[in-house]
Amino acid sequence: MSTRDAETLAQLVSARAGKGKQDTFEQLANRSVDPESGYSPSPNLVWKIASGQGVKINPPLVKALAAGLGLAPKRVADAAHRQFIGWYSSKPPFEVPADQDDDVVYRVAAAVGVTDEDMPAVKAFYEELCRQQAEGGQASN
Structure with missing residues (x-):
């Protein structure tokens, strides 16, 4: 930034x-x-x-x-x-699975004009997090 x-x-x-x-x-x-x-x-x-x-x-x-x-x-x-007003925000650059808790909040900070396609690493991180949670493990940072 x-x-x-x-x-x-x-x-x-x-x-x-x-x-x-x-x-x-x-x-x-x-x-x-x-x-x-x-x-x-x-x-x-x-x-x-x-x-x-x-x-x-x-x-x-x-x-x-x-x-x-x-x-x-x-x-x-x-x-x-x-x-x-504060920072711009948008929906996460990925689909939230239907089996996820409704009270889970996802936030992604991005510069104005950045699109979902510009953030493949965010999507990959989220997918890995979901995979690890599904296996009962904890995600690593």
Whole structure:
């Protein structure tokens, strides 16, 4: 996983604006304009984002900040998602056998855009785990 895959919106904004940085919060706010709606966040809102406070995230704000930071909107949206919602998740890259307990939880962490086909080792590990459990043994890590 790259650093970019773990960055938050607060990190993107605070790296660019604030005391001793390239921009003041006012300068970044003035440059942050959603090209579609014309929305621009206030300097106070930009400061709240940089300091990690909870704010209402919406598409115009994300697009405005992307424009102000000179970054791709998807990168800014992904950073906002990680900070305010959490990591992306998806179903396991394998079929859970019908005889498995209903309360078993499977979680696989993967970068955004990774598909089931990109994770053959996860599927192989799970299949080996099921085989060992069926034989009454314990899985090794």
